[in-house]
Amino acid sequence: MTASPNPIELSFELAASRCADLAPRVYQRLCERHPETRAMFRSQGSELVMGSMLALAIEAILDFADARRGHFRLIACEAASHEAYGTSRDLFIAFFAIIRDTLRDLLDDERSGDIARAWHALLIEIDAFAVPA
Numbered sequence: 001m002t003a004s005p006n007p008i009e010l011s012f013e014l015a016a017s018r019c020a021d022l023a024p025r026v027y028q029r030l031c032e033r034h035p036e037t038r039a040m041f042r043s044q045g046s047e048l049v050m051g052s053m054l055a056l057a058i059e060a061i062l063d064f065a066d067a068r069r070g071h072f073r074l075i076a077c078e079a080a081s082h083e084a085y086g087t088s089r090d091l092f093i094a095f096f097a098i099i100r101d102t103l104r105d106l107l108d109d110e111r112s113g114d115i116a117r118a119w120h121a122l123l124i125e126i127d128a129f130a131v132p133a
Contacts, residue, residue, distance in 0.1 A: 007118035008065035012058065015106040022058075023051045025102045033098065034091060057099065064129075065122055072129075079130035093127050 064072035082092045100119045
């Protein structure tokens with residue numbers, strides 16, 4: 001299997017070789033940085049919701065960083081729906097940085113400058129794109 005030439009996709013591939021499930025790491029970091037999010041996921045079955053949310057975010061990130069075939073539009077839609085039920089835009093956008101930081105910690109010695117630069121640019125683009133209507 002050859003590595004992806006897309007640095008964002010490559011970062012997920014490398015992380016997957018080190019960690020079977022990103023969700024616990026991502027949500028632990030989210031709750032540490034934003035303690036107010038703990039209350040958002042207290043109901044029974046929240047692990048399924050969190051896993052699904054992360055999977056959709058990753059799918060949207062990968063599409064946004066590559067071909068933009070449609071899944072990336074979920075970012076703007078979810079920014080608006082999260083705002084409608086009280087999640088600030090800043091917190092919504094912070095989730096993408098949480099994913100990046102979790103991958104960065106997993107990759108450590110395998111993280112190239114290309115990956116860091118690609119994530120930096122991607123987060124700027126997502127921030128500009130996820131403007132609620």
